[in-house]
Amino acid sequence: MDLQDLLNEQSEENQPKKETPLKSLEADLKFYNDSIKEVAVEIMVEGISAYPIFVAHQHEVKLGEPxxxxxxxxxxxxxxxxxxxxxxxxxIIQESRKEKFIKQFKNAHYFMCLFVIVPEGANFVFFPYKS
Structure with missing residues (x-):
């Protein structure tokens, strides 16, 4: 056994836990709060959609407008x-599931609807606007 093998044998318990990327997302959303809410209201008031969705990502995506x-x-x-x-x-949302999504959609004046994309996949999250 060489020195490198010994150094790599640390048990997983001794390894520092990786912080979930969602912690950094939460911090950024608090910072972005007013801007996101302003865009959501604009989307609704201009009649573009009653259902604004914000795509949160750390890589390049071809969805929505930056x-x-x-x-x-x-x-x-x-x-x-x-x-x-x-x-x-x-x-991304099948036409047959659109009505179900609308029923689950939270009031866009109080919650931002986020489509969070991470390497493991993507999911919808509703995050409350701060007052």
Whole structure:
């Protein structure tokens, strides 16, 4: 056995736990709060959609329109603005599941609807706006 083998034998219990990327997302969302809410209201008031969806990602995505760039703002997450209609058009939400999604959708004046993309996959999250 060589020295490298001994160094790599630390048990997983001794390894520092990796912080979930969602912790950094939460911090960024608090910072982005007012901007996201302003865009959500604009989407609804202009009649673009009653269902604004914000795509949170750390890599390049081709979904929605960029509104907050992590590199420009020195944060961890970028945000794109999208809508339920775009998600259906691109097949992310199947037409047959659209009504179910609408029933689950929380009031967009109080919650931001996020489509969070991480290497393991993607999921919808509703995050309350701070007052």
């Amino acid at each position: 509104i907050l760039d992590k590199d420009e703002l020195n944060t961890n997450w970028s945000i794109h603005a999208s809508t339920l209609e775009e998600f259906v058009e691109k097949g």
